[in-house]
Amino acid sequence: MNHQIVAGRHTILSIDDLAVLRANLEEQRLFRQEQLQQIAGTATVRTDAVPERQADSHLAVRDKLAASARMVLTDVEAALTRMDQGRYGACHLCCRPIALERLMIVPQARYCAHCQQVREAGR
Numbered sequence: 001m002n003h004q005i006v007a008g009r010h011t012i013l014s015i016d017d018l019a020v021l022r023a024n025l026e027e028q029r030l031f032r033q034e035q036l037q038q039i040a041g042t043a044t045v046r047t048d049a050v051p052e053r054q055a056d057s058h059l060a061v062r063d064k065l066a067a068s069a070r071m072v073l074t075d076v077e078a079a080l081t082r083m084d085q086g087r088y089g090a091c092h093l094c095c096r097p098i099a100l101e102r103l104m105i106v107p108q109a110r111y112c113a114h115c116q117q118v119r120e121a122g123r
Contacts, residue, residue, distance in 0.1 A: 012100050013089050021107045022083060025076050028107070032073040039066045072108070079108040091115050 013021075039062055082088040089098050091112040098112045111119060 012097060013103075017100060017103075018083065018088070021088075021103055022080070024104075024107045025080050025083070029073060029076045029080070032069045032076065035069045036066060036073070039069065075108040075110075078110075093119075 042062060079088065089103060090096070091098055092110045093115040094112060096112055098109055102109055102113055109116070
């Protein structure tokens with residue numbers, strides 16, 4: 001099995017694992033780009049039949065959806081960059097490998113499960 005070397009340590013990621021993860025990230029990138037285009041398209045559509053208060057609510061939801069999509073897109077693109085640079089799969093805090101199971105669920109993960117829990121507990 002071929003392994004990628006990240007931060008001087010062997011990860012559990014084979015070339016096949018990386019190919020699957022890259023395909024997942026590229027699919028997510030495309031989805032988020034299309035989502036942002038759709039959201040931008042709905043920004044110009046406004047009917048006078050919708051009450052102003054309801055229109056304001058729709059704008060707030062649209063803005064939050066767009067912000068969330070942009071955040072995920074940024075994370076996905078950063079993960080693809082790390083992959084291109086050979087740094088993908090290493091935790092940004094402890095530098096240990098991120099478990100393959102975690103990456104399969106959240107391929108843009110920057111932290112191992114333990115460090116993610118520590119970060120969330122500190123909020």
